[in-house]
Amino acid sequence: MSRTFPTSVDVVIVGSGPCGAAYARVLSERAPQATLLTLEVGPQLADPPGGHVKNILDEQARSAAQRASEGPAPLSADTPTDTMDGYADEAPRMARPGTWLLPAGYRQPGEDGLPNAAMSSNVGGMGAHWTGACPRPGEGERIAFLADLDELLTEGERLLAVDDHAFDDAPFADEVRKRLADHLDADRAEDRRVGPMPLAVTRHADGRLTWSGSDVVYGDVTRANPRHTLLPEALVTRVLLTDGRASGVRVRDLQTGQEHDVAARYVVVAADSLRTPQLLWASGVRPHALGRYLNDQPQTVYAVRLRDVGHADQEDVDPRGRSSIVAQSGVSWVPYTDQHPFHGQVMQLDASPVPLAADDVPTPGTIVGLGWFCAKDLQDSDRLEFDETAPDPYGMPGIQVHYRLTEADHASIAAATAAVKEVAAALGDPLGGEPFTFGPGASLHIQGTVRMGETPDGTSVCGPTSEVWDVPGLHVAGNGVIPTPIACNPTLTSVALAVAGARSIAGSLSERN
Known part of the structure; x- marks a missing residue:
């Protein structure tokens, strides 16, 4: 069946995990007049979109959903659906159901690397597979320059339905x-x-x-929003820039192979901690801190x-x-x-x-x-590098990991x-x-690669509202935004930061309208 990519929207959201969903939810609530487009590289697994695979009672159906999430390298059909199966085995690389590992570049000679760094490719992102733990950061984990952090965390708990x-x-x-x-x-x-x-x-x-998966974060208000469109199996290959400002995206329809340019007033890249900096780099947005301060727990x-x-x-x-x-x-x-x-x-x-x-x-x-x-000892030298001559399975610049304990x-x-x-x-x-x-990488709590900062001093990619320094209209989202060496599960914190970014966009849209 053919499907239509709009030529122009107010906001494009790249990625449908909990943080991308948080942008769609807050914008649906605070800027209902705005047109929103969410693009996701993977397939839709469930209805409503973004549901957690643990909520699928039938084991065969759950296994099929996990295989569909494993991107270019799905596991064998007989892989156990229980993520605790083999949880503490000593395999050098752990391929967990619903995720896929970097096929290459995960370790450089003489370094520890991130052999267990994994991603998922599906509507709902890793939110379809996570353990649901939502602790609040405390003491040295907190982001000191965000005076409203507690209120943002409370809002994150609402969106995630934390109990x-x-x-x-x-x-x-x-x-x-x-x-x-x-x-x-x-x-x-x-x-x-x-x-x-x-x-x-x-x-x-x-x-x-x-x-809770992204379906819970989206909520009824987003699902009922006639101005929000979710398109799965759509690979964003570039953020488009006009006079230094984000002006849209280039997207490849993976169902047909056709490419489309979609104009937008705001672009939110919420891919994950590996693919968000990858897309920025491919788009020519390359601040010094991009991909640096790579942080696993x-x-x-x-x-x-x-x-x-x-x-x-x-x-x-x-x-x-x-x-x-x-x-x-x-x-x-x-x-x-x-x-x-x-x-x-x-x-x-x-x-x-x-x-x-x-x-x-x-x-x-x-x-x-x-x-x-x-908590990781944060280092500028722990970083991602990107190589256009050795593309990844999606044809994007290959990821090379430099990481030492x-x-x-x-x-x-x-x-x-x-x-x-x-x-x-x-x-x-x-x-x-x-x-x-x-x-390294087994926690799946990779952070820091598009980190937030209080000022543009070269050690961060974005400011307190997650807007990329010196690129108006371009926001980043996800665990990669977290700048502190937190040890707790990061999802609640990253959703809270997404709330701040979405509120900023909603306020700007209201002012311009």
């Missing part, structure tokens, strides 16, 4: 948090104490849990069995009895502090992330997985490993040997 208490009735959840708090809370500020993990999930009246995991607890009644409390798509039976949060510069995600698992004996069937909620994320990073990983072991001892009996640290 602080989705799994409060999980077996032994209170006991897990009590043991964590007894061990960790004594020297913490009140807002940095152990608590339930804020999750982007919705609990329905019948007990079902559904995960080193991640160390461990597992324990709770000691000295009774048996839970699985029929009454096991979340699998209410929803076949929820693998966790409780998620707790150990917030980052400057004194303890790690972010802890503590999951009570229905299946251990380390191998169990064949006859070892755990009582629901008694197997606890610990994941400690470290510094001495400070290795010290941080060692401290996180020690902290995980101490916490594990407070909870129960370890399963397996020593804690396991994933290879």
